[in-house]
Amino acid sequence: xxxxxxxxxxxxxxxxxxxxxxxxxxSGHTALYxxxxxxxxxxxxxxxxxxxxxxxxxxxxxxxxxxxxxxESVSTLTIQRTQQEDSAVYLCASxxxxxPNYEQYFGPGTxxxxx
Amino acid sequence: xxxxxQLGSHVSVSEGALVLLRCNYxxxxxxxxxxxxxxxxxxxxxxxxxxSAATLVKGINGFEAEFKxxxxxxxxxxxxxxxxxxxxxxxxxxxxxxxxxKLIFGQGTTLQVKP
Numbered sequence: 001x002x003x004x005x006x007x008x009x010x011x012x013x014x015x016x017x018x019x020x021x022x023x024x025x026x027s028g029h030t031a032l033y034x035x036x037x038x039x040x041x042x043x044x045x046x047x048x049x050x051x052x053x054x055x056x057x058x059x060x061x062x063x064x065x066x067x068x069x070x071x072e073s074v075s076t077l078t079i080q081r082t083q084q085e086d087s088a089v090y091l092c093a094s095x096x097x098x099x100p101n102y103e104q105y106f107g108p109g110t111x112x113x114x115x
Numbered sequence: 116x117x118x119x120x121q122l123g124s125h126v127s128v129s130e131g132a133l134v135l136l137r138c139n140y141x142x143x144x145x146x147x148x149x150x151x152x153x154x155x156x157x158x159x160x161x162x163x164x165x166x167s168a169a170t171l172v173k174g175i176n177g178f179e180a181e182f183k184x185x186x187x188x189x190x191x192x193x194x195x196x197x198x199x200x201x202x203x204x205x206x207x208x209x210x211x212x213x214x215x216x217k218l219i220f221g222q223g224t225t226l227q228v229k230p
Contacts, residue, residue, distance in 0.1 A: 004158065033217060040124075042205055042220035043159075056215050091158060099216045100147035100209035101166065106158030 002026065004107035006092050012113045013082055021077045021110045025094030030072050033104060036061075037089040046090075049075060050098040082114045117142045119206050121221035129229050134193040136224050138180075138206035141187060147209035148189045149218065150180055154202045162204075165189060176200070201228045 005024045013019050025032050030051045035043040045059040049069040060066070064082075069075040079086055089111050093104040122137040140146055145167050151159040163174025170182045180191045189206060203225050207218040 031216065035218075035220075040222075042119075042121075042222045043207075043218070045210075045217045045219070048215045048217050050215065056213065056217065059217070093159075095216065099214050102216060103161050103164075104216065104218070106151075106160070108156065108158045 004092055004094050004105050006090075006107040006110050008110060009108065010111045010113075012115060015084060015114055016081055018078065018080045019082055019112065021079075021090050021112070023075045023077070023092030023094075023107060025072070025075070025092070026105055028072075029094035029096055029105075031095045031098035031102070031104075032069055032075050033093045033095075034067060034075070034077050035091045035093065037091060037109070039088070043091060046077070048098065079112075082112075084114050087112055087114045117146070117208050117210060117212075117219050119208050119219055119221035121204075121206050121224050123224055124222060125225045125227065127227040127229060128196045130198055131195050134178075134191070134196045134200065134226065136191040136204050136206075136226065138189045138191065138221060139187050140189060140206075140208050142208060142211060144211050146211065148180075148182065149207045149209070150174065150178070150189075150191050151205045151207060152176075152202050153205065153223075159205065162191070196226075196228045198228050198230065201226055 034046040048056040089109040095102040148165040150162040206221040
């Protein structure tokens with residue numbers, strides 16, 4: 001079946017512009033995660049959604065970052081007033097439910113470059 | 116706070132040689148530990164995970180890892196490297212402060228396989 005998809009695959013934007021990144025999870029997966037991968041570094045957790053519960057936003061680095069998810073469908077990550085340090089690959093993952101016993105399936109990521 | 120340390124950002128082996136990628140973790144409770152592989156321009160793929168059952172965990176593509184509590188280690192091994200194993204490998208621990216399954220990653224190790 002279809003895996004996790006993300007769009008766009010690449011995004012180049014000017015400093016100060018807003019960007020929206022999209023994630024389509026695997027159908028039936030109730031949990032969705034966003035991570036950020038800066039060049040040469042490991043992944044950093046950003047935000048977690050589980051069904052209709054309040055999201056865990058503890059990893060968002062600043063109030064310029066926000067994310068939404070409607071029910072168990074698509075999620076969008078929005079970065080306002082982008083800065084050069086926002087340049088990274090943004091990865092989305094979904095799992096059947098949240099928790100360490102359930103495998104997270106990762107999308108291919110969106111490479112964001114802020115010039 | 117939990118953390119993961121991967122020793123060696125780059126490891127180079129000859130085809131057919133033993134692969135050893137090192138991972139140490141810190142956790143105040145028995146951890147859930149994972150190894151992921153990332154091929155160029157692709158998302159992460161789960162290789163194996165430790166969930167407090169057997170200490171020697173077998174994964175896909177001939178990889179295995181051994182959980183050693185006394186050493187707080189979870190090193191990844193493969194007896195004989197193939198060219199196709201060239202990729203970036205990430206060790207991760209599941210955050211135990213919540214039951215969300217969000218992952219804390221190491222910095223990653225790039226494996227080069229020489230013919």
